[in-house]
Amino acid sequence: MPTYPASKSIAAIGGMVMNNCGGEKTLRYGQMRDFVNEIDVVLADGNEYTFGPISKEQLEAKMEQDNFEGEVYRKTFKLLDENYDLVKQAKPRTSKNSAGYALWEVWDKEEGVFDLSQLFVGSQGTLGILTDARVRLVKQPKHRRLATLFMKDWDKLPELVNDLLEVEPESLETFDDETMKLGLRFMPQIAQEAGENLLSFASQFTPELKIGMKMMGMPKLVVMAEFAEDDEDVMNEKLNKLPSIADAYDGVYLRIPKEGEGEKYWTMRRKSFSLLRESVGGKRTAPFIDDICVQPKDLPDVLPKVLEILEDEDIDVTLAGHAGSGNFHIIPLMDLTKEEEKEKIPRISKKVYKIIIEHGGTITAE
Ligand SMILES: Cc1cc2nc3c(=O)[nH]c(=O)nc-3n(C[C@H](O)[C@H](O)[C@H](O)COP(=O)(O)OP(=O)(O)OC[C@H]3O[C@@H](n4cnc5c(N)ncnc54)[C@H](O)[C@@H]3O)c2cc1C
Known part of the structure; x- marks a missing residue:
């Protein structure tokens, strides 16, 4: 289930399903909605119904039913057919989106397929209660290897992300120094969750310490690019392209951990969101613009503008996210006991969302 x-x-x-989740493998495989075949849902009349893709003929038959289900089909079809172009045009141009109802996924006039299950995916439980889902799975690629790139600052992150995307990794993720610092602080708990003792877990970070010494400090950002292929030669070919990509940037250090050694980065990345909810330097994380997403090609324009807005408001931020999908969790650090800090939230949100929408993005990807 690659959408975990x-x-x-x-x-x-x-x-x-109801959150249309995505994650580290969404870059290659898509979001939850791409894997839902059919769902069972209890609707407002208290009855359970099955929804999935049906043909135009099946749709006609459903709409003729003199019951609640018939009414649901009649009303949604009317709405979607009458506003067909408007609805299709409203679809965000990003690879991920969890905002609003995905009306554009339901009715495909060209293919003659009507799929109400797509309306429920991402609906946050507002339309019915899911009782069962038939979903697709994918086969795990036979070979997999993680590459890590340590960045001294995040100025060149958008460009680096686009260069790495050319090599078609399976995942392209990132987390920042605040996550790392918190990871170090909470290492005993993380080691316990990883099922290892603290000493052996901590000793796995020796190569990173050496890189830190070379960089004369902690990297600002760790970028993780994982390559997964059935053919090992194809995977190695991709890995071989990485040194020249890293060399093209000042302050970027590449490390390809030994096989199996990459898990510590994944633990850190997956825990980044909850780690950052801890207090950082007396301030707390205030996640109000924390799930923005644009097409990766727009990152060089969008990311600096968003970070500048926060800088202008004198706000420190932490950054983690699904870089390859253009989806960033930018989490401001604020002291929300202060009134003037609270007032910044609607002001910043408005400015940031305007930039995102102008680029055909979404304010919440997952
Ligand atoms: C630390 C952290 C990291 C996260 N990382 C990610 C991430 O990488 N990607 C991502 O997509 N999301 C992420 N999330 C958000 C969320 O955890 C995921 O989307 C997850 O898939 C939601 O599943 P859940 O079981 O936790 O659902 P819940 O949070 O329990 O529910 C999610 C929504 O679905 C509804 N719902 C739940 N069950 C049903 C049901 N049976 N019928 C109808 N409605 C229902 C709820 O009402 C709610 O609106 C993260 C959250 C946290 C706290």
Whole structure:
């Protein structure tokens, strides 16, 4: 199930479907909606119904039913057919989106397919209660290897992301120094969750310490690019392209951890969101623009503008996210006991969302 979220240890299928979750493998495989075949849902009349893709003929038959289900089909079809172009044009141009109802996914006039299950995916439980879901799975690629790139600052992150995308990694993720610092602070708990003792877990970070010494400090950002292929030669070919990409940037250090050694980065990445909810330097994380998403090609324009807005308001931020999908969790650090800090939230949100929408993005990807 390649759509699993970073919160996979606490997520269940009902929430994953209703939240249209995505995660570290969405870059290659897509979001939850791409894997839902059919769902069973209890609707407002208290009855359970099955929804999935149906043909135009089946749709006609459903609409003729003199019951609640018939009414649901009649009303949604009318709405979608009468506003067909408007609805299709409203679809965000990003690879991920969890905002609003995905009306554009339901009625495909050209193919003659009507799929109400797509309306429920991502609907946050507002339309009915999911009782069952038939979903697709994918086969795990036979070979997999993680590459890590340590960045001294994040100025060139958008360009680096686009260069790495050319090599077609399976995942392209990132987390920042605040996550790392918190990771170090909470290492005993993280080691315990990874099922290892603290000493052996901590010793795995020796190569990173050496890189830190070379960089004369902690990297600002860790970028993780994982390559997964059935053919090992194809995977190695991709890995071989990485040194020249890293060399093209000042202050970027490449490390390809030994096989199996990459898990510590994944633990850190998956825990980044919950780690950052801890207090950082007396301030707390205030996640109000924390799930923005644009097409990766727009990152060089969008990311600096968003970070500048926060800088102008004198706000420190932490950054983690699904860089390859253009989806960033930018989390401001604020002291929300102060009135003037609270007032910044609507002001910043408005400016940031305007930039995102201008670029055909979404204010919440997952
Ligand atoms: C630390 C952290 C990291 C996260 N990382 C990611 C990530 O990488 N990607 C991502 O997509 N999301 C992420 N999330 C958000 C969320 O955890 C996931 O989307 C997850 O898939 C939701 O599943 P859940 O079981 O936790 O659902 P819940 O949070 O319980 O529910 C999610 C929504 O679905 C509804 N719902 C749940 N079950 C049903 C049901 N049976 N019928 C109808 N409605 C239902 C709820 O009402 C709610 O609106 C993260 C959250 C946290 C806290």
